[in-house]
Amino acid sequence: MLQIENLQVRIGDKEVLKGINMHIEEGETFILFGPNGSGKTTLLMTLMGFAGYEVTAGKIIFKGVDITSLPTYERARLGLGMSFQRPPTIHGLKTKHLVSMCARNRNIDVYAMAQSVNFDKFLDRDINAGFSGGEIKRSELLQLMAQNPDLILFDEPESGVDLENMALIGKTVRTLLDGACDPSPETCMRDLRRRHTTSGLIITHTGYILDYVNADRGQVMYNGVLCCDTRPTRPRDILDHITKFGYKECIRCLN
Amino acid sequence: MSQLTPQVDLEAYSFEGQESEELKDIDQVSDERKAELRMVGVDLDATRSRAGTFLQFDHSTVHCQSTGQGVEVLGIVQALKKYDGLPEYFWKALDKNHDEFTRAASQQDLHGGYFIRTQKGVKVPDPVQTCLFIKGEKVGQNVHNIVVVEEDSEVHIITGCATSHGVMSALHLGISEFYIKKGGKLTFTMVHNWGEEVMVRPRTVGIVEEKGVLQNNYVILKKVKSVESYPTIYLNGPGAIARFNSVIVTPTGSYIDSGNRIVLNAPNTRGEIISRAITTGGTNIARGEIIANAVPARGHLECKGLILGDGIIQAIPELQGRVAGVELSHEAAVGKIAQEEIEYLMARGLDEDEATSTIVRGFLNVDIMGLPKELQASIDQTIADLDASGGM
Numbered sequence: 001m002l003q004i005e006n007l008q009v010r011i012g013d014k015e016v017l018k019g020i021n022m023h024i025e026e027g028e029t030f031i032l033f034g035p036n037g038s039g040k041t042t043l044l045m046t047l048m049g050f051a052g053y054e055v056t057a058g059k060i061i062f063k064g065v066d067i068t069s070l071p072t073y074e075r076a077r078l079g080l081g082m083s084f085q086r087p088p089t090i091h092g093l094k095t096k097h098l099v100s101m102c103a104r105n106r107n108i109d110v111y112a113m114a115q116s117v118n119f120d121k122f123l124d125r126d127i128n129a130g131f132s133g134g135e136i137k138r139s140e141l142l143q144l145m146a147q148n149p150d151l152i153l154f155d156e157p158e159s160g161v162d163l164e165n166m167a168l169i170g171k172t173v174r175t176l177l178d179g180a181c182d183p184s185p186e187t188c189m190r191d192l193r194r195r196h197t198t199s200g201l202i203i204t205h206t207g208y209i210l211d212y213v214n215a216d217r218g219q220v221m222y223n224g225v226l227c228c229d230t231r232p233t234r235p236r237d238i239l240d241h242i243t244k245f246g247y248k249e250c251i252r253c254l255n
Numbered sequence: 256m257s258q259l260t261p262q263v264d265l266e267a268y269s270f271e272g273q274e275s276e277e278l279k280d281i282d283q284v285s286d287e288r289k290a291e292l293r294m295v296g297v298d299l300d301a302t303r304s305r306a307g308t309f310l311q312f313d314h315s316t317v318h319c320q321s322t323g324q325g326v327e328v329l330g331i332v333q334a335l336k337k338y339d340g341l342p343e344y345f346w347k348a349l350d351k352n353h354d355e356f357t358r359a360a361s362q363q364d365l366h367g368g369y370f371i372r373t374q375k376g377v378k379v380p381d382p383v384q385t386c387l388f389i390k391g392e393k394v395g396q397n398v399h400n401i402v403v404v405e406e407d408s409e410v411h412i413i414t415g416c417a418t419s420h421g422v423m424s425a426l427h428l429g430i431s432e433f434y435i436k437k438g439g440k441l442t443f444t445m446v447h448n449w450g451e452e453v454m455v456r457p458r459t460v461g462i463v464e465e466k467g468v469l470q471n472n473y474v475i476l477k478k479v480k481s482v483e484s485y486p487t488i489y490l491n492g493p494g495a496i497a498r499f500n501s502v503i504v505t506p507t508g509s510y511i512d513s514g515n516r517i518v519l520n521a522p523n524t525r526g527e528i529i530s531r532a533i534t535t536g537g538t539n540i541a542r543g544e545i546i547a548n549a550v551p552a553r554g555h556l557e558c559k560g561l562i563l564g565d566g567i568i569q570a571i572p573e574l575q576g577r578v579a580g581v582e583l584s585h586e587a588a589v590g591k592i593a594q595e596e597i598e599y600l601m602a603r604g605l606d607e608d609e610a611t612s613t614i615v616r617g618f619l620n621v622d623i624m625g626l627p628k629e630l631q632a633s634i635d636q637t638i639a640d641l642d643a644s645g646g647m
Contacts, residue, residue: 050598072601073610082602088595092617101613102603126617147603 001026001151001199002047007058009039009046016042018224019058024151029177029200029213031235034221035247040203041085043221044153047201048082049075063150077104081149083140085156089128095139096123102146110146117142117172133160134169141172152176154202158209170212173200177213207239222247259538261481261510263356263454268395268426270363273313275390281308281318288419294637295415295446296630297386306410309369309385313394316367325377326410327370328385331399334370341370344401348432348460348489356456360397360428368398368429373408373439382411382627389427389453390419400431404439404467411442413630417449424452424480433461433469437492440468444626446634447475447482451508455482465492471515472624473501476637478509478537485542487516490524498527499543502619504641505566507536514542514571519552519581526554531619534566535641544573547581556585561592561618612639 002024009017016039024030034040046053047060049072059068067075090098099110114120117138122131131139137157144152157173158166177200202209218235219226220242278284281299284292289299302308307321307328316330335341351361369385389396404410418425427449435441449455463469469488488497499515517526528543545554560568570587592614600610621634 048598048602051594071607072598073604073606076602076604084599084602088593088599090596090599090614090617092620092622093613097613098600098603101600101605101609104604143603 001028001063002201003061005058005061007043007046007060008056009042010054010056011042011052015056016224017046020226022219022226024199024201026197027199028216029202031210031215031218031238032201032203032221033218033235033238033242038221039224040221041155044082044155044201044203047075047153048072048080076147076149079150080153081144081147081151082153083137083144083155083157085159087128087136087140089126091126091129093127094123095119095125095127095142098127099123099142099146102143103148106148108146113145114142117145118168134162134165137161137165137169138172141169141176144176150197151199151201154200154209156203156205158204158206166208170209173209174213176200207243210236210239220247259510260483260512261454263426263456265359265395265426268393270395270397271314273391273394275312275315275317277315278310278318291417291420292386292388292415293629294633295386295417295448296413296444296626296633297384297415298629301629304381305384306379306381307371307383309371309383311367311369311387311396311398313389313391313396314364314366319369321383322381324379324381325374325408326379326383327372328383329370331368331370331401332365334401341401344403344432344434345399346432348434348462349430349458353458356428357430357458360399360430360458363395363397363428365399366397368400370401371410371412372403373405373410375405376407378409379411382413384413384415387414387416387427387429388419389417389422389425389450391425392422393424395426395428397428398430400429402431402433402441402443404433404435404441406436407438409440411444413627414443414445416445416447416455418453422450422453425450425454427453427455427457429457431457431459431486433459433488435461435463435467435469437465437467439464440470442470442472442625444472444624444630445474446630447473447479448477449479451478452480454480455484457484457486459484459486461486461488461497463488463490463492463495463497465521466494467492468495469497471497471499472626473499473503473513474621474634475511476502476504476634476641478506479511480508481510482513484513485516487518488526489518489520490526491520493521494523495521496525499529500624501530502621503530503532503539503541505532505534505537505539507564507566509537511537512540512542514540514544516544516546517554519545519547519554520549522549522551524549524552528555529557530559532558532560532568533615533619534560534562534568535564536566538567539569541568541570542573543571543585544575545583546575546577547583548577550578550580552581554581554583556587558585558587559618560589561615562589563592563615
């Protein structure tokens, strides 16, 4: 699904990513740990192709296509989606309009979809205007449900979310990645299987999201490089380790 | 006044000789003309869902009718005759000697304009539509409009001002006087669609009595040489409210100097001025002034501008509190579309043009005006066309 080769990225004069190699298989959920400022968000922004993130070396292959220099919207149309941590407010743009635009030519029931993330009452609000932490996440998830990408990048899905919302958000993230948790007469097997091929790349600090999703692999980013290739290790083990020892361990590994 | 303001040479326009026949039947109007009028909110195929229809072509009132929903719609000349010169209303809110244009308007032949008066206590269910149309080249049009909203009544007036396709140069002088009596409510929506060399000099004053409400909407999206407009509303009765919403686009060659003044003269009055301006190469002077002479009184002025291209937006918000305890505020911002917003939409699959036009439409936010569906649709279409033609 995603293959990143020796990716080096600069923001202004500062080299932030110093040669990242990563691959994510179809249907796989990958967890990225790392302290603040290590380059995790930069990686996501670079994958989406936003301005200001200059790729100085390496390449990004998505679904067999070299997307390293594609504009953002072409990446999105190819099946790359992202849940933003701090999305901008767009005044005068109603949430329901944005959600239906996310679906492009697909036919969706915006209202029913919004109900499933308890967001139907926000459909007439301007997007992100005065949304709380939990509301932003639900809005982002709703847009992604409409967009239906093949690989979803989550930038800290649990930040700013209270416990009550966390369960709903966790469950929705899982549904997006793994298909419906519960068998449902409304979803045929074909759709279920198709959804099953959705891949995820999740940035997390707290690890709360691990209580909800089936994380397959994880790695730690530290100072612009990935360490701790944990092929046999589960993300949960990394989290336990970091919780106990902090990121000191990573520095030792790198040295 | 800025030196850049295009100056009007009154001698350059003809104030006589452009008479049109009265239209006995509205179906005499060609489809092409109907389409021009629809662009400014005047739908001649929907007269049944209008409480009244008034049409002024150049120097003549060509059509005037009301459907008996509690509102009288007359040509001003006829009204002056019928009501002995309208001594309470004609040139009462506005001073003839206000400036050179009010003087010119009072001295030139009066070509028409409308007199609209509601019946006391009647909430007129459908809007009244009026159109001030110029179809001759170099025509100087001099109209005088009077609106009287009687006690506890309500009406929505849509005024479309336009020039015929092909008319480049003309001058529109429009005097408007609004009288909103106790508990009355006037929603006044004005849509402009002028020719590229047209000069527009409206002069408007309104007086709102106790608990009266004026909701004023103004939309101009197409190129015009110059508009200079500065309606002043006096809230003279306790609890009176005035709200102005403007949506202004200035393409290259447009010079629009417009704004509103609200004077809070009584306790518990409220004024709000909200304007959205986009320049794609023209100049917009976005004025706004709230003056508070009584307490408690509240006023808010909001002026936002987007510069897309090499145009100029100059926001001039003014607040004048003349007594302790007034609450007046303003916010003004002139800038560009945030890259972050474009990227957010692009991450959802919209290309750069789609993202830009989505943000622009949201910014202009015509929705808040609460316009009839077909007018809203026509404005949305005009904004979409501007996008498509690369105007934004």
